[in-house]
Amino acid sequence: xxxxxxxxxxxxxxxxxxxxxxxxxxxPRIMMLVVFTxxxxxxxxxxxxxxxxxxxxxxxxxxxxxLGSGAAGAINMWYDADIDAIMKRTSTRPIxxxxxxxxxxxxxxxxxxxxxxxxMWLASNAVAAALLALSIAYYGWxxxxxxxxxxxQNIVIGGAAGAFPPVIGWAVVTGSAPLDAWLLFxxxxxxxxxxxxxxxxxxxxxxxxxxxxxxxxxxxxxVTRNQIMAYTLLxxxxxxxxxxxxxxxxxxAVAAALLxxxxxxxAVDVWRSDAGAVPVQPEGAKAAKRLxxxxxxxxxxxxxxxxxxxxxxxxxxxxxxx
Amino acid sequence: MTEPQQTPPPPLDDEARQAQKRRNWxxxxxxxxxxxxxxxxxxxxxxxxxxxxxxxxxxxxxxxxDSQPMPxxxxxxxxRSDEEGSEQ
Numbered sequence: 305x306x307x308x309x310x311x312x313x314x315x316x317x318x319x320x321x322x323x324x325x326x327x328x329x330x331x332p333r334i335m336m337l338v339v340f341t342x343x344x345x346x347x348x349x350x351x352x353x354x355x356x357x358x359x360x361x362x363x364x365x366x367x368x369x370x371l372g373s374g375a376a377g378a379i380n381m382w383y384d385a386d387i388d389a390i391m392k393r394t395s396t397r398p399i400x401x402x403x404x405x406x407x408x409x410x411x412x413x414x415x416x417x418x419x420x421x422x423x424m425w426l427a428s429n430a431v432a433a434a435l436l437a438l439s440i441a442y443y444g445w446x447x448x449x450x451x452x453x454x455x456x457q458n459i460v461i462g463g464a465a466g467a468f469p470p471v472i473g474w475a476v477v478t479g480s481a482p483l484d485a486w487l488l489f490x491x492x493x494x495x496x497x498x499x500x501x502x503x504x505x506x507x508x509x510x511x512x513x514x515x516x517x518x519x520x521x522x523x524x525x526x527v528t529r530n531q532i533m534a535y536t537l538l539x540x541x542x543x544x545x546x547x548x549x550x551x552x553x554x555x556x557a558v559a560a561a562l563l564x565x566x567x568x569x570x571a572v573d574v575w576r577s578d579a580g581a582v583p584v585q586p587e588g589a590k591a592a593k594r595l596x597x598x599x600x601x602x603x604x605x606x607x608x609x610x611x612x613x614x615x616x617x618x619x620x621x622x623x624x625x626x
Numbered sequence: 627m628t629e630p631q632q633t634p635p636p637p638l639d640d641e642a643r644q645a646q647k648r649r650n651w652x653x654x655x656x657x658x659x660x661x662x663x664x665x666x667x668x669x670x671x672x673x674x675x676x677x678x679x680x681x682x683x684x685x686x687x688x689x690x691x692d693s694q695p696m697p698x699x700x701x702x703x704x705x706r707s708d709e710e711g712s713e714q
């Protein structure tokens with residue numbers, strides 16, 4: 305739900321920004337998932353390497369990840385204000401609704417970028433700070449300004465931006481980014497297309513109106529459903545890879561296997577449906593909505609399994625793999 | 627050359643002024659929180675650091691394992707007599 309009820313907005317009436325508007329500028333829902341996956345990387349690094357980290361420093365590093373995510377979100381909203389105003393789903397965001405001037409959004413984004421990277425460097429190390437700076441630039445500049453309006457592969461390539469947090473979390477502890485950290489990166493990278501395309505199957509009309517080349521707009525719903533299926537079939541086994549390296553134990557293995565089966569089932573439902581068809585077919589839309597909602601739960605539970613194993617001492621090696 | 631005439635900004639109504647005030651307070655609070663965070667982080671890091679060969683917070687140039695140990699400094703009296711000798 306949006307922070308502003310469209311029904312409450314009187315056309316032409318000035319709207320003054322509240323603290324809530326500035327929070328919305330930072331895309332708090334994305335921020336929560338970013339912080340959670342970053343925390344999972346951090347906790348896993350402690351569990352796997354046995355290296356200790358001062359809890360206060362871990363908290364500051366997590367805050368830095370949150371601020372960095374917020375900064376990238378504000379830069380994205382600054383740049384995308386024109387298309388946000390066209391799409392109904394985004395028209396009540398702080399800039400198109402008139403609550404926050406664009407200049408304030410970019411100022412907030414740039415200042416917070418600097419603050420987050422500086423805090424990260426102070427609280428952890430240069431590698432984590434550099435990775436955080438890279439992820440902000442990747443989302444705020446590379447995805448938002450270069451990819452989004454140019455290619456239907458925008459969210460595939462841009463998905464890497466959202467995949468950085470566990471690598472940053474790992475680097476906070478060890479000052480490096482080993483294979484295990486990049487496995488977590490890969491999971492989020494391959495999770496992003498089915499997650500985002502499920503949403504774009506529901507909102508392709510809006511993207512078309514705003515002239516954003518999302519896959520359903522450029523290649524149609526059928527190709528998008530095929531791509532969702534393909535990426536899901538890659539994701540499900542990939543999510544089991546941490547078990548092979550010892551990063552994931554028994555709890556993670558069971559969670560990844562069960563969640564993977566449900567993800568594939570829901571993706572098959574979308575694949576067989578007419579989701580994204582014009583005019584909208586209720587059954588297809590329902591299947592796409594179910595997949596979108598489950599994909600969020602999937603990522604949350606997968607990374608929660610890692611936190612439970614490494615943060616709460618529930619790690620048990622998978623028999624035959626230790 | 628004459629300066630272009632500046633038009634004064636339109637006066638703010640009460641609601642706009644209150645919104646501006648609210649923003650200023652949030653900004654002040656955010657700046658204050660940032661200063662406190664940096665300060666506390668620095669103190670905690672300093673408390674955790676060890677000034678030794680393994681490197682601490684301010685130990686930016688740790689001695690290398692193959693480097694020569696530093697020579698002992700001359701005693702104060704010895705150094706003073708050397709200086710006096712060179713002046714003559």
